Amino acid sequence: MSTYDSLSARLERLAGEVRPLRPRHDVEPVPSVAPRDVEQTRELLRFAARERLRVIPCGLGSKLSWCGIPGHVDFMLSTRRLTRVVSHVPDDGTLTIEAGATMADLKERCRAGGHFLTPDVARAATKTIGGVVAAGESGLDQLRFGPVRHHVLGLAVVLSDGSLARTGGRLVKNVTGFDLQRLYCGSHGTLCTIVEVSLRLFPEPEHELWLSTGVATLQDALGLAAATLNSPARVVSLSIAEMVPPKQGQAWAVFARLFGRRAAVDAEHALLARSWPVHASCEGARAREAAEQMSDALTFSSSPHPTLHVSCRPSRAMGVTELVRGALERLGIERRLALQPGLAELDVELRGPLEPQALAGLVRELRVALREQAAQLALRNAPRAALLDIDPFGERGPGLELMRALQRQLDAAGVYSTGRFHGGL
Amino acid sequence: MRAEVVHELREILGRAGLISEPGRLLTYECDGLALLHERPELVLLPRTTDECARALRVLHREKIAVVGRGAGTGLSGGATPVKGGVVLGTARMRDVLEINAVDRYARVQAGLVNVDLTLAVEELGLFYAPDPSSQHACTLGGNAAENSGGPHCFKHGSTTRHVLGLVIVRDDGSVLDLSRPAVDPVGYDLVGLFVGSEGMFGIATEITVKLTPTPAVTETLLAIFTDLDAACDSVSDAIAARLEPSALEILDKLTIEAVEASVFAAGYPKQAEAVLLIEVEGAEAEVEMTLAELSRIVKQRGAIDVRRARSAAERKKLWAGRKGAFGAMGRIAPDLYVADVVVPRTKLRELVAATTRIAREKRLKLANVFHAGDGNLHPNISYDRRDADEVARVLRAGEEIMRVVVAAGGSLSGEHGIGIEKQAAMSLVFGDDDLRAMCRVRDAWDPEHRMNPGKLIPVHVCREMRNAERPR
Numbered sequence A: 001m002s003t004y005d006s007l008s009a010r011l012e013r014l015a016g017e018v019r020p021l022r023p024r025h026d027v028e029p030v031p032s033v034a035p036r037d038v039e040q041t042r043e044l045l046r047f048a049a050r051e052r053l054r055v056i057p058c059g060l061g062s063k064l065s066w067c068g069i070p071g072h073v074d075f076m077l078s079t080r081r082l083t084r085v086v087s088h089v090p091d092d093g094t095l096t097i098e099a100g101a102t103m104a105d106l107k108e109r110c111r112a113g114g115h116f117l118t119p120d121v122a123r124a125a126t127k128t129i130g131g132v133v134a135a136g137e138s139g140l141d142q143l144r145f146g147p148v149r150h151h152v153l154g155l156a157v158v159l160s161d162g163s164l165a166r167t168g169g170r171l172v173k174n175v176t177g178f179d180l181q182r183l184y185c186g187s188h189g190t191l192c193t194i195v196e197v198s199l200r201l202f203p204e205p206e207h208e209l210w211l212s213t214g215v216a217t218l219q220d221a222l223g224l225a226a227a228t229l230n231s232p233a234r235v236v237s238l239s240i241a242e243m244v245p246p247k248q249g250q251a252w253a254v255f256a257r258l259f260g261r262r263a264a265v266d267a268e269h270a271l272l273a274r275s276w277p278v279h280a281s282c283e284g285a286r287a288r289e290a291a292e293q294m295s296d297a298l299t300f301s302s303s304p305h306p307t308l309h310v311s312c313r314p315s316r317a318m319g320v321t322e323l324v325r326g327a328l329e330r331l332g333i334e335r336r337l338a339l340q341p342g343l344a345e346l347d348v349e350l351r352g353p354l355e356p357q358a359l360a361g362l363v364r365e366l367r368v369a370l371r372e373q374a375a376q377l378a379l380r381n382a383p384r385a386a387l388l389d390i391d392p393f394g395e396r397g398p399g400l401e402l403m404r405a406l407q408r409q410l411d412a413a414g415v416y417s418t419g420r421f422h423g424g425l
Numbered sequence B: 001m002r003a004e005v006v007h008e009l010r011e012i013l014g015r016a017g018l019i020s021e022p023g024r025l026l027t028y029e030c031d032g033l034a035l036l037h038e039r040p041e042l043v044l045l046p047r048t049t050d051e052c053a054r055a056l057r058v059l060h061r062e063k064i065a066v067v068g069r070g071a072g073t074g075l076s077g078g079a080t081p082v083k084g085g086v087v088l089g090t091a092r093m094r095d096v097l098e099i100n101a102v103d104r105y106a107r108v109q110a111g112l113v114n115v116d117l118t119l120a121v122e123e124l125g126l127f128y129a130p131d132p133s134s135q136h137a138c139t140l141g142g143n144a145a146e147n148s149g150g151p152h153c154f155k156h157g158s159t160t161r162h163v164l165g166l167v168i169v170r171d172d173g174s175v176l177d178l179s180r181p182a183v184d185p186v187g188y189d190l191v192g193l194f195v196g197s198e199g200m201f202g203i204a205t206e207i208t209v210k211l212t213p214t215p216a217v218t219e220t221l222l223a224i225f226t227d228l229d230a231a232c233d234s235v236s237d238a239i240a241a242r243l244e245p246s247a248l249e250i251l252d253k254l255t256i257e258a259v260e261a262s263v264f265a266a267g268y269p270k271q272a273e274a275v276l277l278i279e280v281e282g283a284e285a286e287v288e289m290t291l292a293e294l295s296r297i298v299k300q301r302g303a304i305d306v307r308r309a310r311s312a313a314e315r316k317k318l319w320a321g322r323k324g325a326f327g328a329m330g331r332i333a334p335d336l337y338v339a340d341v342v343v344p345r346t347k348l349r350e351l352v353a354a355t356t357r358i359a360r361e362k363r364l365k366l367a368n369v370f371h372a373g374d375g376n377l378h379p380n381i382s383y384d385r386r387d388a389d390e391v392a393r394v395l396r397a398g399e400e401i402m403r404v405v406v407a408a409g410g411s412l413s414g415e416h417g418i419g420i421e422k423q424a425a426m427s428l429v430f431g432d433d434d435l436r437a438m439c440r441v442r443d444a445w446d447p448e449h450r451m452n453p454g455k456l457i458p459v460h461v462c463r464e465m466r467n468a469e470r471p472r
């Protein structure tokens, strides 16, 4: 029996479901075990600690390739079978759910309770709430609601010694104890396995609008964005996408999402109409569909290609976008580019042709140039050959030693696989 | 403390930066929780991050405990000195370092008083959203350490949602500069983790915060009730109706009487059993609709009158009454114990009633003024600290309130923190495994436990961990 098979068999005895899964798209598959409940999850981690095995926790695995190349990994621990609703109190606007519930299921549940779920991530059926929280993935609606880490009221996590540790709670306001949920959020499975999440919910909009228009230049697009952001209309999301090739002299598309009470949305639309040129709009269910489709197209969240994710300050958005475009033009790389001007985030899908070494060179060059703009650049879905001396998450900053100390403290047994996260964490 | 050490610290901080005279040290013996006090060895008041770092290096070498202090308005004993330790205050660190109106952030020294930031940016059409009632005194450093709230945090969120960056001086005097404002952290979210750490992870010397655009329209309503339960039920109804005002605050009869007899008199009707202060902000259409629905709800719940502030001056007056409420209660009795618990918003009425019952049973005078929209109750008990029996009853009532609230799905603190006051009660909410994880995180920041030691984490958990880790 191969090592793979014998480990699979042992895991199967412990927790039932095992299948092969790649720790990232270009790493050999390892067994992925999906425990039935929290108790089995703890059991599996104790087993790993006893046997000195290395584990990567995951949900459905949609963001594993945001990370770098893992050091040693023996098995994946998927929370996809942990889907129990622990508590849903619509009249308090809170939901506590196990980590494996998909974002699509949660959205439905929240809607039925009269609530909107943030983050409104793209391709919600392919993502679990635990994975979204662990990756700190926000949606385009971050402009209105803020990042996901602001709405996680509490978490239950399993540490590498198998202990179940809770932090925060289920209340919309609470300062009881350190805010460890802020540490676990965005830690990409390098500290703990998230097994339960408590969220704050927002009112379900009565009405929704999706607006789109085209303009000639990036400057025009950013001007329109500034007018929108400075108006009293509180847009839910605002995005700019480069049109390749340009259509009728328009090289940039601008999109905005509005929602809320019907009369308020109509009033906001009327306000925006003053600064927006001729634009198309759709409403209600069609607006929601447009928002869903576009959120995938504007974040490249299901792209198989390497993507650049740049964040800067809003006032630098123009300079940063031009800088990145200029570099890609020079290299003749086919690309799709989208910008969230209110968040000052730029996403670029690199469609090639681009050898791994050239990609690494590009990232190095851009990072140096972006320093002056106080911007940072993450590289997602990169081929492993591009990551030999590139940190996919960004340049190393001053907190790395402390981050290592936190990891040593919380995972003293060294069960969670390292090397994949920022600074080799 | 050895004279050479005092001398060395004075060399770093200058004469104005070190207090050692017993008379002047008195001011620093306690924070807003006056029941607990301890004399610090020294008070250090650095002017800059560099001075703070150099002073902390000396204290590290000497293994001296350090308690950070802003304005000392904390209500859970967070800034209470520890025996043999020094207090490190930010009272001389009040500069606004940078305002960026385009990117909507400000970088300030940690000792800046909360309201001074809004004053500095309001002419740019911006404000700093978290507004603790103590905002005319408390510092942004204290706010960050406690993750403070305020009436308008119902809409805008507590301090943690507004802190973008920090400069922190660690236990060993090293400087951790996390001040670059970015949408998402690179690596672990150290800034988010620090906020709410109650001075136990280091001293924040600089803070970068988000600035919020002043809303186009702000309207304030005062709903008047002859029944506190009805005011509570109105708030539960508003939440259940998915309404989003920016503030929902309740004041009960005793509070109203105290406010109206004070310099904060706001025109709250004295015959009312409770008032609900409502604020709504945003674009005009949205504000009007929300106000209409809220008016309908409060009337349905029996409000006898709903008044709308007619001018900015009137609005300011209504809020001055709310924010001055704790101060005004000084008239009722010499001392005030401000409890701070959070409850699910579906259970406001029953838990407010429970706190009233507990106080009555203990023969104590209780007034309620609270952030109802967030379920954040403040049962305020007036007492006289010279009366030992009364003090004991106050403490028992505080504990009982926490027990009742936790049993109903609530928690120990919505904004004032745990400090020393609620340290033992942490075990009501968290199990030992939860608390051990907190200890481990603290160990990463401050391995020698010299930063604000003896706070927040129950003593038995720390002791147990230390024993487990000691080589046998």
Ligand SMILES: Cc1cc2nc3c(=O)[nH]c(=O)nc-3n(C[C@H](O)[C@H](O)[C@H](O)COP(=O)(O)OP(=O)(O)OC[C@H]3O[C@@H](n4cnc5c(N)ncnc54)[C@H](O)[C@@H]3O)c2cc1C
Pocket: B031, B032, B067, B068, B069, B070, B071, B072, B073, B074, B075, B077, B078, B079, B090, B110, B131, B132, B133, B134, B137, B138, B139, B140, B141, B142, B143, B144, B145, B146, B147, B148, B149, B150, B151, B198, B199, B200, B202, B203, B204, B205, B326, B327, B415, B416, B452
């Ligand atoms: C009348 C009154 C009304 C209040 N209303 C509210 C309210 O509406 N909402 C609310 O949340 N609170 C309220 N409070 C409580 C208090 O004002 C807040 O907790 C406030 O944030 C404390 O700020 P401070 O500067 O006074 O901090 P301090 O009391 O001096 O310190 C508080 C804690 O922060 C730590 N600390 C202080 N500065 C730093 C620093 N630079 N770095 C690291 N740690 C530091 C201290 O060690 C201590 O643990 C009120 C208090 C009073 C007296």
